[in-house]
Amino acid sequence: MALEPVTGPSFEVRLALVAGSEPYQRLKSATVGERVEVIGIPRVSLSLVSWRMKHAEARDWSLPYEMVVVAIEDD
Numbered sequence: 001m002a003l004e005p006v007t008g009p010s011f012e013v014r015l016a017l018v019a020g021s022e023p024y025q026r027l028k029s030a031t032v033g034e035r036v037e038v039i040g041i042p043r044v045s046l047s048l049v050s051w052r053m054k055h056a057e058a059r060d061w062s063l064p065y066e067m068v069v070v071a072i073e074d075d
Helices: 022-028 046-054
Strands: 002-007 012-017 038-044 065-072
Touching: 012 022, 012 038, 022 065
Parallel strands: 012 065
Antiparallel strands: 002 012, 038 065
């Protein structure tokens, strides 16, 4: 799987893509600023959540997750 950061108006989410798959090819060919809607499954790092719960300074940080992209949403 390839991991790609994706940014938006107020967030950044890593996308996990299978190299060579249709979603991978489509996102690789997208132009800067182009909007592509994907269907994904969230994957949460429970070990990182556990670590953050043990460290008070990290409790307000955003949820450590990435999206495993499984399809492109057709128009």
